[in-house]
Amino acid sequence: MKYGVANLNDDGHGAKSTLASTVYHQLRDDLLAGALETESKLRVEWVVSKYGAGASPVREALNRLASQGLLGRHDQRGFFIMPVTAAELEELTRTRCWLEERALRESIAHRTAEWEEQLVLALHRLGRASRLLPQSSSSLNPDW
Secondary structure, eight states: OOOEEEEOSSSSSSSEEEEEHHHHHHHHHHHHHHSSSTTTTOOOHHHHHHHHOOHHHHHHHHHHHHHHSSEEETTEEEEEOOOOOOHHHHHHHHHHHHHHHHHHHHHHOOOOOHHHHHHHHHHHHHHSSSOTTOOOOBOOOOOO
């Protein structure tokens, strides 16, 4: 059992984090990737064994995810994975497209020579990166 502060891998969540934050980020990533079955019950014991943390950090992470709407919670019966409707996915996709378009317009409007150099470099890196992770034929490469 692990206590205190955990060192994270190079996953973009910072150099150090509490165990509850580590479990939160890992579980959130799994939920968003669709790695866990919708509407299935999440037992604390299962989450403890899967993510390698104690019951208290796991409960904290589960409560945090429930407060954000990624998990549902039944009194005295635990947590479950919230289903996502087609309408919710459509709304989220429209919002994301709008935000990305707006960000691109702002970025272009305030461009500099350094910005253009970084853009060319990013395009070059994307051209060399695989869209899928090497160990999986279906998992998207987050670098791409």
